[in-house]
Amino acid sequence: MLETLRSGRLSLGPAGPRFEELFAETVGARHCAAVSSGTAGLHLCMRLADVGPGDEVITSPYSFVASANCALYEGAMPVFADIDARTFNLDPAAVEAAITERTKAIVAVDIFGYPCELDPLLALCKRHGLKLVEDACQALGASYKGKPVGSHGHPAVFAFYPNKQMTTGEGGAVTTASQSEHELLVSLRNQGRLETSSWLMHGRFGYNYRLDDLSASLGTAQLEKLNRILAARADVARRYDDLLAGVDVEPPLADDPDHVRSWFVYVVKLPRGADRDAIAARLIEQGVATAPYLPSIHLQPYMRERFGFREGMLPVSEDCSARTLALPFHSRLERDDQEYVVDVLRAAVG
């Protein structure tokens, strides 16, 4: 950071490429383009997929809004397919049923850091000529079938907002195995400049989605300790798993040989019929802050208003949205505090 400050190169200096190289190496990607946010990365991927007005983009309703908004930025329609209640990720059968002749891309989210069903989704993309974009904003450090998220070849988007596994303040990155996609990303994030053109010559319509050098140097420092951060988060999650045995909530899905989660949040599912708001209120009375994580995107006020979406359209997502609760979670959470959280939760659901 200090080196960057003293260098006087606060943007488009050497810190950006240094961070990109280390990030690509960390996730095993051929190329990495750093961007100003995860949302910016998702938007650029819509341009990679040539998504435009009249097109449809299939995505998950159980996500942060940016994974659906990116289609709207390009005038396309987000089409929500329902999720698998176990993984909270897109159900490939529901995705297949949602494909029409207008479908251009699938934005598959690795929600809560649990990798989505890449192989079936990639097979669908191949069969129907669609582009797969992976929203890995919550999943840095996760892996699918033994390979890190971000290393599977298709574009994968990461985010570095401060609540993420690592941070650059604001920031994001897009990895891809394709040289031409990478070149397009680098141009689009830099106001459409071409590598060969001068500062005021713009070969295409672009954006200012650059990551500045201070943020990039912070990112490099964070990557150097990423393994420690990920291990600490996994320890905290394991302690919750143990402490919650016997409490009437469903803990997060365990890893299996094909899916290794990176811990972003620790979300439990309450029993059917439980009054989540009342439980959250009892928890906060005892000093335990939780979040009703995540609301279904199609039921967000602006989505209802614009498209007329209503309850009942995506029953699995809606049921999960009604019953999931994020517990306090960060890499330095101590055992005593976790014991307290679980004691209060046990009493509240009991």
Ligand SMILES: Cc1ncc(COP(=O)(O)O)c(C=O)c1O
């Ligand atoms: C699943 C998902 N997608 C996209 C984003 C957007 O990232 P950013 O906040 O960096 O724009 C987030 C951020 O929380 C996210 O969780």
